[in-house]
Amino acid sequence: MREGSLDAPMRHPIDWQEDDFYDEAKLDEELRRVFDICHGCRRCFNLCDSFPRLFDLIDGSDTGELDSVDSKDFKPVVNACTLCDMCFMTKCPYVPPHEFNLDFPHLMLRYRAVENKKGDVATMAKQVRKTDRNGKLGCGFSGLANWATREDNRLTRTVMETVAGIDRRAALPKYAATPFTKQAAKSMPAVNADAPAHGRKAVLYATCFANYNNTDIADAMLALLAHNGVETEVVYPECCGMPQLEAGDIAKVADKAKSVARTLAPYVAEGYSVVALVPSCALMLKQEWPLILPGDTAVKTLSEASYDAAEYIMDIAGKEGLADGLAPIGGEVTVHISCHSRAQNMGQKATQLLRLIPETKVRPVERCSGHGGAWGVETDNFETALKVGKPVVKQVTKHVAKADGPAYVVSECPLAREHIVQGMTIAEADTTNIHTGMDSGIQAFQHPIQLLAHAYGLDAPTDRETSS
Known part of the structure; x- marks a missing residue:
């Protein structure tokens, strides 16, 4: 054989x-x-x-x-x-x-x-994976939600561990005060008609994370697209269903695929590309949905029109060229190439994107962070998630220690990035005889798109920051 x-x-x-x-x-x-x-x-x-x-x-x-x-x-x-x-x-x-x-x-x-x-999947595990419902509630009561989910809140995190099976030590994403879709409905940046890519049209599929949690990522992408002449619509019908896929609820994923594909079909028909801000969501649109619904024309058409965020920016860079204005950001960037970025078989688009920033040293790390979405915060999995992510943590820690100036650590998967940073913090606490450079601080940016926007001077407005 x-x-x-x-x-x-x-x-x-x-x-x-x-x-x-x-x-x-x-x-x-x-x-x-x-x-x-x-x-x-x-x-x-x-x-x-x-x-x-x-x-x-x-x-x-x-x-x-x-x-x-x-x-x-x-x-x-x-x-x-x-x-x-x-x-x-x-x-x-x-x-x-x-x-x-x-x-x-x-x-x-x-x-x-x-x-x-x-019926062998725990009810609370299913509840945790309802990201749209939880996101709406979290944004509606962001101050309370972010207080309750802090790792140092022993009262609420103990209850969450007991009731919902979420490990009390796991870093959880914070909620924004206002979902991104509502922010975008009030103000959209002006499109740069002088940019080489003017004439392109894109739908920004916000994803549940960028819509309800770190809206700065969506803000940065929206600003980047406008600066590069891309006419953009923000559309978010619902979550891609990756959390439900992890739990084996394929019928629910199929329902979401049909709903999102039907909503986006008119845009695709008018020549819009669809850009997803998180690689897991891009993977669902491009690959998993067509395998779940192989006979659905709308799903197939959407798949062919879909891009990962960094992939779309690099498509502009390779075809029309990016708009002028990129400036050095100082320091060094460690970029984690997430598994679901690699699974899209598109190459290291995030690394290529960051190397467009002048005078910036970029160090890619291509290995699993261990997080695994909702899987990695569960009590039964958190220790395993840390163990799997140790090789990444070691590499990133060395890079941060060597950085000449500000240290940036980003990933196309924001959850993976936070898991890596938490792993570095835990390793630092457990190591007393090795200096890792962690005390110099890591810049707050999570996603490569945010750094490119930063290099353009297009940082998110301060009134759109996540509520603490």
């Missing part, structure tokens, strides 16, 4: 509407087929915690083979998967069209979909 393939990797549509997809005996048969191949390969041993758990499970069994492992012991392996897609994208030699036909992340998704259909 040959290993690997010269053909480009491909993914099959997800057969979530077929009865066999939820047949537990057939699921177990497929798990055993795939796990046995993984056991014989082991190239993914250092990607996440799923594979070490699987290999330890097999190695510790009576025969040292999969045949003596009980199927009920597979659950910790599934639970450790963050759906980062890195095994499929970067390591596995047996992905389709290879005859072994391995898609480990989508197999883990199938397991969770079976659990979800059986």
